[in-house]
Amino acid sequence: MGGLATAARLVAKGAKVVVLEKYLLPGGSAAHFKRDGYTFDVGSSMMFGMGHEGTTNLITKCLETVGRKMETVPDPTQVVYHLPKSDRFPKGLHVSVWRKYEEFLDELAQRFPAEREGIKKFYDECWKIFNSLNVLDLKSLEEPRYLLGEFAKQPLACLTLASFLTTNTGDVARKHIKDPELLRFIDIECFIWSTVSADLTPMINAGMVFCDRHFGGINYPVGGVGRIGEELAEGIVEYGGHVVYKANVKEIIVEGPLDGERRAVGVRLADGRVFRGKTVISNATRWDTFENLIGPDKLPESEKLFRKRFKKSPSFFSLHMGVKAEVLRGETDCHHILLEDWGKMEAARGVLFVSIPTVLDPSLAPPGHHIVHAFTPDWIDNWKDLSPAEYVSAKEQLADQICERLEAIFPGLRAATTFRDAGTPRTHRRYLNREDGTYGPIPSRRPLGMLSMPFNTTDIRGLYCVGDSAFPGQGVNAVVFSGFGCAHRVLADLGMEPTWPLLDSAFGKLLSTVRNAS
Template structure:
């Protein structure tokens, strides 16, 4: 039976600065469930985005505790052999892609995961016969075409393939003043629908999305590897100069500025904000144009495809593939410290006292967790301070997972809905306490009559839940720019100020999103492979490029 699924975001208007913006995303996952009698399942997410002028205090060096740094005593360190080429802390999609890519290049990798299954935000849980996706459900990069289907490619690299169901629409927007827009898979249908709502802005719409396609086509023509590896990067510039220059041109730009070049209607600009919000949890003015271009076109090029059995299957397949390659994954393995030897990352210590050593350490924990919890002390690199100046943690969200009777979902229900309400912040604040009840009520009123009485299962996830199960500082959804960023310029890649330590995941270039962290995994594996001798490398060019990139980031 087709379960039907939908995702909705309810939020008040996009208010630019130091205001509270709250929004709800309700995502009836196409979750699989083993019990054939159960009908449909629904997942709701409630995001609270708080942007305050003084909302974030940068941790100063003096506030960091020195005792949590584990420096191996030099004598003690002697004789500890690195059994592994790399240890990856965490098995989110970023960590798993880095691990599997390294393993297929011939590296011996150990993944250490705190939880009992792989996946992190792209994991799953089972209750009462249902399988719910814990977070990720909108899968970009999962088609069989082009160079940007990074999820498909990551699975194929370890000999895995998953059956997918294409979503005919990415999202159905329900915006104030009864503006309803469906993002159809077919680009021409989407443009037809949008221009029918804004006929006076037809030219601007075509120009804005046209620029997005320029970026997408440039990205899609490249072989994607580490932008921190000069032999590859200069090679790409040599083979595809126009495409690389196009990307370099858009690197420091944001979608909102480009949209404003072509469009004037405030309601249309608010729609573009909503489009970008999904990509970045911030409005268009703060969304890097490269990310907007990637996402706003991939949904039409490859389409949004959902894996049969649930999103959790992706991480499970990658983990199985990793083991097939002769590498290892350890669950219930909570890393409490990154072990340093003379300033170089050489191993990890778990909460049960076990220690593992490797030539390189890759952290898939957020940069806040990596540098604030796993590696505290005098070695807090300057680069990380800069990162925390430019980016803050996006607030966590509230999610509701429900099993519902199938007949409440009409047969052609769109998978994801985005509902924006024009409520003033104060009124929204007053309603916060009953939010879970309300969300369901609104859905019932707006989209699915009879929803409340058809609920047979319901569970609410709070920011605390996300902190606990996803091991993400304050349950954060990911990094978001503190103020208007220079596109992607300030986003760090995978190397860190600590020798032997790399980061992977959404606090690395290009940021939030499953496809984005998959790219970060590909880049990380390439850079690490070069550093451990599995790929070509030039020391002089490396030093020059890393310095140049470091300097560029200071301009952000």
């Protein structure tokens, strides 16, 4: 999706663009696939950034860039949490994150009455960030002319964001909240999209996620999430770009000495075809881009640093199910989170994510049926060295365990299941072409807020990275943001966006010095 967003922004500005996609369809982790009359989202179903106001609705804006508009259905809740039992919550802690901010705050405060004030203060801090972001024209943070322009237009917003640049969410949460169980809740609020606790989640990212959901940003695209990528790809072609499927890039062609200036000049596909261009943009993960497409012996210094600061998050085990609709009668919430033991929040197979997109768009399933997509973090190592029979049986076993757990929130689900298809981290690796099937980079130690995350440029001239391995990280709206930044920086480097070259190069050096030292 990051690559499509970049391509959309580039073609709209008149650049000549070729998108090379290994798979048969666009969208990667945000694509869909069809089986037995069902349209299943590969991964994402919770679509932030699909609102109609402000500037953070980047998916909507990206579609508009290439003349596209999608019909959407508003999610009544972002998610419903079903969290562990405790003395205080003998039946478990259940919280709905309502679309209306006040309703959510009130529900959470009812669970933690002594923390009513702290809850409001914490989430209100998030709004400071969101309101600041939501007036800026979001582009490349690596382009000083644009940054100064935004500063001149919105000095307060820029200063507010700068004040949170190095802050992590856990620090802000602890400033306002003392109850350990509520702090765990804030942890899982972060974990469900960053896959790390609040202490490792940059506050700026939290500000975006915790407010867009109440600002009207979460809306489900009719026809399924995969339609977003398809619409973008069609728009790119309409604007004169090319999208080539079954184009498996095996090598990024880099010229120049290892100890001198190196430049990316094109790519070579598995079938031998070579595409040359002024710019190469990789939407593969940083591990795939540098180790697999360039070579592990040719790692630039900044990439070595990245590997020290970030590690691969686990992949997912995904269970796509078709169920008889009557078992979910009255259900209106698309997303649920189930965790039975706080100690397992960050463990493989701990948190269970559930999406039921058919409560928003029934056309995705045959009449009288719903889709239930349940997925849980899992490591590829759990699926190595298995014979084909062992692999199938391990999949069945884990799928059964997940169905058993789901009975707690949807009694009768197992008996009502008419279709079941499971994907393991190996499936994610194979079909998404992501090393170890990883969901993306996570910090290996406390990050310096969002300053630690790499942006789009790399140490190799003409080579840019986009997607969840670049700022601001995982999530569809986030990778579209990285696409906006990438396209802007590329256009500036190609002379198609105005820049101040001297300031540009000085700022680039300063930025990498600060980031390398941070």
